[in-house]
Amino acid sequence: MSDETAATAEITCTVNGVRRTLSAHPLARLLDVLREQLSLTGTKEGCGEGECGACSVLVDGALVNSCLIPVLQVAGTKIETVEGLASDAQLHAVQQAFIEAGGAQCGICTPGMIMAAVQLLTEKPQPTDADIRNGLAGNLCRCTGYMKIFDAVVRACQRAGEPT
Amino acid sequence: MARAHLLNNVTATPKTKSNAETNVVGKPVPRKEGRAKVTGAARYVDDMRVEGLLHGATVRSAVARGRIREIKFGAGVPWDEFVVVTAKDIPGENVVALITLDQPYLAAEFVNHPEEPILLLAHPDKHLLEKARRAVTVEIEPLPPVFTLAESDAKTEIIWGADNVFKSYLVDKGNVDDAWPEADLIVEGEYETGAQEHLYIEPNGVVAVADAEQGVTVWGSMQCPYYVHKALLKLFALPEDKVRVVQTETGGGFGGKEEFPSMIAGHAALLSWRAGGRPVKIIYDRAEDMVASTKRHPSRTRHKTAVTKDGRLLGMEIDFVVDGGAYATLSSVVLSRGTIHAAGPYHCPHVRVHARAVATNAPPHGAFRGFGAPQSIFALERHLDKVATAVGLSPEEFRRRNFVREGQTLATGQVVREPVDMEGLLARAFELTDYQAKRERFARENEGASVKRGIGFASFMHGAGFTGSGEVYLQSVVGVEATAEGVVRVLAASTEIGQGTNTIFAQLAAEALGLDYELIEVLQPDTGHVPNSGPTVASRTTMIVGKLVESAAAGLRQTLQNAGLLGATYTTEEWRAACRAHCERYGALKSFSQYQPPPGIHWDEGKYQGDAYGTYAWAVYVAEVAVDTVTYEARVEDFVALQEVGKVVHPVLAAGQIEGGVAQAIGWTLYENVVWQQGRMLNAQMTNYIIPTAADIPPIRVYFEEQPYPYGPRGAKGIGELPMDGGAPAILNAIEHATGVSFTHVPLMPEALMKGLLEDA
Numbered sequence: 021m022s023d024e025t026a027a028t029a030e031i032t033c034t035v036n037g038v039r040r041t042l043s044a045h046p047l048a049r050l051l052d053v054l055r056e057q058l059s060l061t062g063t064k065e066g067c068g069e070g071e072c073g074a075c076s077v078l079v080d081g082a083l084v085n086s087c088l089i090p091v092l093q094v095a096g097t098k099i100e101t102v103e104g105l106a107s108d109a110q111l112h113a114v115q116q117a118f119i120e121a122g123g124a125q126c127g128i129c130t131p132g133m134i135m136a137a138v139q140l141l142t143e144k145p146q147p148t149d150a151d152i153r154n155g156l157a158g159n160l161c162r163c164t165g166y167m168k169i170f171d172a173v174v175r176a177c178q179r180a181g182e183p184t
Numbered sequence: 185m186a187r188a189h190l191l192n193n194v195t196a197t198p199k200t201k202s203n204a205e206t207n208v209v210g211k212p213v214p215r216k217e218g219r220a221k222v223t224g225a226a227r228y229v230d231d232m233r234v235e236g237l238l239h240g241a242t243v244r245s246a247v248a249r250g251r252i253r254e255i256k257f258g259a260g261v262p263w264d265e266f267v268v269v270t271a272k273d274i275p276g277e278n279v280v281a282l283i284t285l286d287q288p289y290l291a292a293e294f295v296n297h298p299e300e301p302i303l304l305l306a307h308p309d310k311h312l313l314e315k316a317r318r319a320v321t322v323e324i325e326p327l328p329p330v331f332t333l334a335e336s337d338a339k340t341e342i343i344w345g346a347d348n349v350f351k352s353y354l355v356d357k358g359n360v361d362d363a364w365p366e367a368d369l370i371v372e373g374e375y376e377t378g379a380q381e382h383l384y385i386e387p388n389g390v391v392a393v394a395d396a397e398q399g400v401t402v403w404g405s406m407q408c409p410y411y412v413h414k415a416l417l418k419l420f421a422l423p424e425d426k427v428r429v430v431q432t433e434t435g436g437g438f439g440g441k442e443e444f445p446s447m448i449a450g451h452a453a454l455l456s457w458r459a460g461g462r463p464v465k466i467i468y469d470r471a472e473d474m475v476a477s478t479k480r481h482p483s484r485t486r487h488k489t490a491v492t493k494d495g496r497l498l499g500m501e502i503d504f505v506v507d508g509g510a511y512a513t514l515s516s517v518v519l520s521r522g523t524i525h526a527a528g529p530y531h532c533p534h535v536r537v538h539a540r541a542v543a544t545n546a547p548p549h550g551a552f553r554g555f556g557a558p559q560s561i562f563a564l565e566r567h568l569d570k571v572a573t574a575v576g577l578s579p580e581e582f583r584r585r586n587f588v589r590e591g592q593t594l595a596t597g598q599v600v601r602e603p604v605d606m607e608g609l610l611a612r613a614f615e616l617t618d619y620q621a622k623r624e625r626f627a628r629e630n631e632g633a634s635v636k637r638g639i640g641f642a643s644f645m646h647g648a649g650f651t652g653s654g655e656v657y658l659q660s661v662v663g664v665e666a667t668a669e670g671v672v673r674v675l676a677a678s679t680e681i682g683q684g685t686n687t688i689f690a691q692l693a694a695e696a697l698g699l700d701y702e703l704i705e706v707l708q709p710d711t712g713h714v715p716n717s718g719p720t721v722a723s724r725t726t727m728i729v730g731k732l733v734e735s736a737a738a739g740l741r742q743t744l745q746n747a748g749l750l751g752a753t754y755t756t757e758e759w760r761a762a763c764r765a766h767c768e769r770y771g772a773l774k775s776f777s778q779y780q781p782p783p784g785i786h787w788d789e790g791k792y793q794g795d796a797y798g799t800y801a802w803a804v805y806v807a808e809v810a811v812d813t814v815t816y817e818a819r820v821e822d823f824v825a826l827q828e829v830g831k832v833v834h835p836v837l838a839a840g841q842i843e844g845g846v847a848q849a850i851g852w853t854l855y856e857n858v859v860w861q862q863g864r865m866l867n868a869q870m871t872n873y874i875i876p877t878a879a880d881i882p883p884i885r886v887y888f889e890e891q892p893y894p895y896g897p898r899g900a901k902g903i904g905e906l907p908m909d910g911g912a913p914a915i916l917n918a919i920e921h922a923t924g925v926s927f928t929h930v931p932l933m934p935e936a937l938m939k940g941l942l943e944d945a
């Protein structure tokens with residue numbers, strides 16, 4: 021084995037509500053640990069340098085690019101990925117809205133974009149147009165031109181306001 | 185002309201109980217694979233779990249052109265653990281089979297562009313693999329390179345064939361030399377467009393398993409499984425049944441995964457073959473994908489136009505050149521589409537287009553949404569504003585006097601046989617944007633303002649399907665089968681790459697059979713299981729392949745009805761019972777349909793005259809811009825895309841195609857600058873190759889007019905490429921309105937804007 025993967029550390033964190041103890045090189049990217057050790061392949065790699073946001077996850081409620089986070093940094097935190105949003109058969113309101121509005125085309129930016137939208141709506145339940153644009157500006161989409169993604173966010177807010 | 189639907193009102197899907205009521209086409213049914221995509225369950229190639237996997241890497245040329253002298257393996261790497269492949273290890277022919285057999289999988293003696301693949305490595309440890317890749321040095325004796333289209337065109341150094349020309353065309357309508365003496369005015373102009381990176385968010389990637397006994401199987405991100413299949417047959421000298429290509433969920437293509445996947449698939453398969461059949465995965469990182477894969481062809485167009493003083497077009501002479509990079513790849517067909525669109529939706533008695541694709545020592549340029557048309561249309565729609573000004577007419581009045589009408593002819597002599605109303609589209613687009621009032625108001629308000637506003641438009645058309653005889657040669661086939669439970673499956677090699685193939689095919693099959701949309705499945709494209717429905721390109725999937733889905737589905741129903749198992753009308757339960765009975769009595773229930781050209785289509789490949797496309801989509805796009813004369817930033821503030829595309833099969837998907845294409849056009853125009861250094865992309869990073877973000881994009885307002893095309897499924901035409909065509913000229917026309925300066929190239933970066941505005945001042 022090469023130097024880069026030789027040393028490992030034990031890290032404990034909560035992923036999608038489940039407590040996990042991970043054994044990984046302390047500088048391993050959170051992205052790789054999620055995808056390879058935990059088989060959470062919904063989180064995608066688009067650029068590996070924190071520009072595209074396809075690898076966005078929530079760490080203690082903050083939106084981060086998991087390609088830039090060394091795994092040691094998430095010890096003791098709560099991590100949420102796209103796989104943790106739906107409960108059983110019930111999609112999260114944002115996921116449902118993405119389907120209805122046509123917010124997902126090729127789907128590769130979608131998990132990261134949805135995490136960004138979820139975080140935005142947690143922070144600002146009634147976002148303005150500018151809030152939505154700025155809140156999603158760290159997540160690149162090459163298919164949609166963003167219009168249907170904006171529609172999806174608006175639709176998700178409306179749904180949140182409806183009685184269930 | 186039929187009035188459009190305003191597509192912002194999304195309605196729920198009606199549930200239908202009998203075929204008489206089924207009406208799926210035109211409704212925003214949920215995307216077939218939507219749930220998998222929003223939950224993260226969709227499997228892209230890098231998500232595949234494979235036991236005993238080796239990772240593959242590519243050693244590439246550091247120079248643009250030269251002769252390979254020696255390959256050296258550096259110290260500090262356990263080379264005996266590595267699988268190594270060079271050109272000598274190729275079992276079949278060292279050539280990527282496409283159109284012209286000039287591009288090797290691995291350079292053997294000569295390299296012709298930076299980043300050309302020379303050697304392949306595989307190892308189980310990704311980190312060690314990268315260390316090894318860096319430890320290989322290739323000594324190359326440099327040869328004189330050619331980097332620009334102008335240098336190549338000048339032929340001072342010959343780098344490809346006898347004259348650096350991959351392909352040339354001449355379109356001759358009338359005799360343009362007769363136009364010059366009659367003209368009141370002759371207006372000339374020169375226009376250039378830059379390269380553009382596709383920047384699909386999922387980079388190229390494949391997994392391959394290959395050995396002499398089992399043959400070759402490849403899973404990967406791609407648009408055209410049968411292109412990869414064809415290329416692997418030649419690379420390994422295997423019979424057809426020994427090669428299998430499976431498309432995994434694909435994270436965007438835009439043309440970038442039309443021909444390029446044949447290269448990476450071959451590389452992974454060569455490594456697996458050499459490794460005795462162990463699976464090999466190659467996933468490019470972003471930098472490698474950007475620096476080594478294809479881009480949009482840079483172009484230069486020269487126009488010389490003869491007009492009368494009342495603004496009638498008499499003659500157009502157009503010289504259109506595209507830079508193809510180092511190998512032929514698809515340049516001949518990109519050039520063809522650009523050539524045919526070069527004179528636009530205008531009636532002009534004399535047109536001559538000289539077109540050629542030339543070689544440079546850059547990585548090959550390839551398919552990218554629009555496929556040559558955005559380049560030539562940019563030039564034309566900028567130039568016509570110049571001609572209008574020269575004759576003293578407004579851009580719109582000049583175009584009104586020259587728009588092609590039903591019964592008139594396009595540049596290839598094609599008689600327009602469909603109702604076309606460019607004037608109507610123009611009027612409606614102006615109404616939607618308040619164009620006339622803004623044109624006057626901005627001009628007034630810009631006096632002394634540091635932020636200057638402008639509004640401009642482009643009017644254009646885009647041919648759907650393969651050019652000329654292309655569809656006849658392709659002979660595409662689609663299958664539809666039904667299970668004993670009455671589930672209907674569409675069998676096609678057409679790929680879902682985000683545009684909605686799965687959904688559209690299911691809608692068309694449901695509509696043809698009078699069944700619920702939910703009862704239709706679209707199988708994963710796998711050359712082992714689906715017929716060749718042709719490549720997923722050229723705005724052909726809905727219009728051409730969708731028509732085959734419709735007819736194959738009708739064949740299935742006919743079979744059941746002929747067998748006396750199904751009545752003329754039926755419920756879903758009766759359908760299920762008929763399928764069950766048929767499967768029990770006769771076995772599998774399948775129906776296939778093969779492409780037949782519409783009647784009356786004639787194309788002369790030699791003269792480049794005739795019906796270039798079966799039909800066209802027609803459009804007028806209007807852009808509103810703000811130019812900051814302090815920071816030299818130009819922003820698009822509003823964008824209206826109005827088009828006539830036949831029947832809209834799925835309003836949300838269709839609008840999504842237009843919005844996405846317009847966003848790419850805005851990027852190509854104002855943000856996306858490929859910086860070249862010695863034939864190599866210098867800014868191969870998302871950090872410094874900028875595409876529009878959510879914060880940059882204006883409202884993109886999409887409107888459709890629907891004039892059903894009799895030979896498309898339910899009247900549909902193709903739309904995928906169209907939205908790439910009009911953005912760039914509309915934006916630069918608007919910038920001219922804002923600033924009074926006529927810019928002639930894209931991308932128009934702030935530096936160029938500054939230079940232009942300062943020179944004008």
